[in-house]
Amino acid sequence: MTRNLIGWLQAAPLALVLMGFLVAPIIMIVIVSFWGSTEYSIYPAFQFDNYSYLFASSVVWRVFGATFKYAAIVWVLTLGIGFTVAYFLAFHVRSLTWQIALFLLCTIPFWTSNIIRMISWIPFLGRNGIANQTLISWGVIDEPLEWLLYSDFSVILAFVHLYTLFMVVPIFNTMMRIDHSLLEAARDAGATGFQTLVNVIIPLTKPGIMIGTIFVVTLVMGDFITVRFMSGSQRANVGRLISNDIGLLQYPSAAATAVVLLCTVLLVIGILLRFVNIRKEL
């Protein structure tokens, strides 16, 4: 009995924090999402107006589509780059000192804030930016490329820049746990480098890939500031939909969108977890 009580007491502080700062706000959002609103007022109610508006609007569907598109493209690119970097660090760099040094090198961009890293692309990609000027001076192009900045390209570039490390870290971590004698065993069994990669390294790295995927997908799907800055407010994703509603003080509508987004992301993660058991990595 007392043992039971002590157990509850030990769990209580964290449970209270989570209740107060995670569960309660979410419940509040869910409640508000059923409220009603006019141009100048918000009133408590229990109605499905916000949701029916959301699901009826073709704009919302397109914005959700765009969000998925960003998530998918950024996932493919970060996975490709992240896996390659992690592979290089884990299997090609022999000494631990160099591994640590190069790994820290990867984290240097994180010494400044997200926003600054984002904004620093603007003078680089702009119409008269460094990229265009260099390409013109090399004679590769005659006139500035318009699609470099304020486009899907720049949005995705910034996302990849911001989030690749979230892919590198878990994959590197899993790869470091792969026993090198497994690679020798594969070679002993006649596997080529590529066969070893496909049949040994990738299957054993799956949990890391999955954790990285969850990071990147949730970050990209929940983002609004990158899309706003890097597209010059010309592109939209669900995050921007919510932030616009908030800007217009349309809290019930924003809350409904947030609930739908939350459910979508949870669904995506649920599907991902069906594929790979990440528990042994935690």
Add this chain to the structure above:
Amino acid sequence: MGAGYDLELVNLTKKYGETLAVDRINYHFKPGSYVCILGPSGCGKSSTLRMIAGHESVSDGSIVLDGFDVSHLPPAKRGTAMMFQNYALFPHLSVLDNVAFSLRMKGIDKATRHAKARELLELVDMTAYADRFPAQLSGGQQQRVALARALVTQPKVLLLDEPLSALDPFLRIRMRSELKRLQRELGITFIHVTHGQDEALALGDELVVMNNSVIEQAGPARDVWSAPKTEFVAKFMGGHNVIAVNGTKFALRADDVLLSNSGLSAVVNSVEYQGGHVALTALTESGEEVLSLVPESLFFQSPKNPGDSVMLAWNEGRLHRLQS
């Protein structure tokens, strides 16, 4: 599976930068024999094995298997297979798929490779565990699977890197006889690296004793043990005393040292009951430590305790002269 193949090492050398790990060793492994390479850690035995396997590049010299110089071929093209110290089973594959791995790499279809893998599992008596994963097996079972996986390629030579070191003593002795049985059945050469001389004596038709990057002595197990050439071999193989007589060193088997009424006087240092024998170490007046293995029944007729004075005697003819 054939009657064994010749394997010869010719001036085989391994350098890591400036340090010599293996220094121009020559050895001819007889076809179909069980050879144990043994020595203290850092003597170059593992490097030698890994060079034969192809997991370590050869700095100089060559490895000739069945008449072909294989020293620069990739591991799978050599006709060797290696069993790793920690077994190196693929944790994400079932036992069956682990054994069939090399066949899958060759592009052999599923039915054929699984049938072949089952055959090998039969050989090591692991058929019942085909669908398990390595993490669900005990150490001894993992070892059998690793053996089956190495043998599925039908190697001409099987290389074993300290295969028994991860097992508990009871299993170690059981797997020892298992290995020996397999080797006899398959008739191929097994090269087994170990640092335990009891393991080497129990298993090896031939022993190769290495020290400081060179072969100290090689030959049939009984010859190596009963006629050590050097002081190192005599001490490493155990059961020997090294005694200096007039400046020349001799090896003297511990069971040839008798406790008697006359002879070299010494003081008992320690007494260890070992079952059939009692191991008694005594310090002579010149400060040499002499080990005597006394048959148990004889010892307990007049038991000795540390601190007691004893007389040590031996038949002069049993002294075996050492080269260095």
